[in-house]
Amino acid sequence: MPFIKALILGIVEGLTEFLPISSTGHLIIVGDLLDQVLGGGGAEQDKVFKIVIQLGAILAVCWFYRARLIRVARGIRTRPTERRFAFNIIIAFLPAMVAGVLFHDVIKTYLFSPLTVAGALIIGGFVILYIEHQPPRRRVRHIDDLSTAIAFKVGLAQTLALFPGVSRAGATIMGGVVFGLSRQVATELSFFLAIPTMLAATAYDVFQARDLLTSDAIPLFAVGFIAAFISAALTIKTLLHYVANHDFVIFAWYRIGFGVLVLFTALTGLITW
Template sequence: MSDIMIGIIMGIVEGLTEFLPVSSTGHMILTAHLLDFTGERAKTFEIVVQLGAVLAVFMLYWRRFIGFLNVKRSFTNEGKVNLVHIMLAMLPAVVIGLALHSVIKKYLFGPETVIVGLVAGGILILVAERMKVKVTAETMDDLTYKQAFGIGLFQCLALWPGFSRSGSTISGGMLLGASQKAAAEFTFIVSVPIMFAATGLDLYKSREFLSVDDIGLFAAGLISSFVVAMIAVVTFLNIIKRLSLSWFAYYRFVLAIVFYFILFG
């Protein structure tokens, strides 16, 4: 299979799964295994292709991000999500991620840990659904600073591959009193700066594996990831009020079983 086709397939998988509570890492590892796309080159590609999905969210919420540039207004803009919310939500994962970055990359990026993360993340989704916590933040702009920080703490679970950033933060938001849609939108907003930072760090550490010969592969992945992520985010937000998150949990359990038998059966 050509590099361009591999890039398109992997980009579609990344764009479709990055912001759904199903674990993009698990899907990317499984897809790469099926395509026999492995090694340092593949790992570097998986870092680069995330930028496409992040850029899609930036484009969808660009007015929000432009508003954050007015720091004074953003910090004093009560009743709306502002920079304080974003910083509080980012802080826990940034601190723990930087402290344990090498450990996570060395010991947790494997099929066994991804399977555990898929199952554990699915259980968290079911718990959040069954708890039926009273909703105090119907929209993203209703979130308090305390809820933002709490969502940030739940985001730390996503440092375990397979757990899913959106799965952990949406579930955490619901357990803290946010509606599904409010938690999802806030998750998308927070993902942009934290994923840009994480991707930039990973790219810097993987710079020796970047090659001009891979421009076609990376471009195909970025473009397909960008387009599919934009469609996936808009679609997810449109159906989330009517769709139970439990279905994503059940899907994760099935994926974990499939993952196990394909890789170890």
């Protein structure tokens, strides 16, 4: 049973991390449901597991964009384009880093529940619908043309994702669209911004829970890590192809439907969240 849960949660993490539907929210809801169906749950090590499998998704992004990352590393001292790219990613990352340090404990204590996630999913879905129905403001069609000011604004939008259920990808992609990025550039920026953001958040959480990392949990962590890597790699490639010809309305309706379903099961007593 633990290995089945590890596999399912790893797949959920990989599939949802880079879609505007909230990976954290899905892990909270699906994890809670699996605990009721398969047993277990409540252990602090479960929380560490959900943190560690994010590394699989991060590695998928690094692998997918390995050529660009290597080019940036090699040219950051000599090529203005690569230096500006790296600087913009850092600028976009800073707001979430500061807000995360300030509000981390409060968020983890009071907001990590299926019902708060459901509410955020529904509200976020309507926000996406509103943004998608506005006239397009596409000024930036290549990520290398991104200005520092817009990068910082997208970073501010990313701080909204500290609330579970909002979605880091959703906040950065839709924020990018609002600030004049094409969907493709906004999506690509979201992928690159995920690397420092998720690495920092994961490192911080793992450090705080370092006493819970034991050797007997390595097989479970490995299953979730590999599942997250594979499913995330497939999601990245599919999403880039999708946004070339589609908007994000389908994800908005999915968020609303999923959130309403969770609230309905809670109100009717079908599931005790």
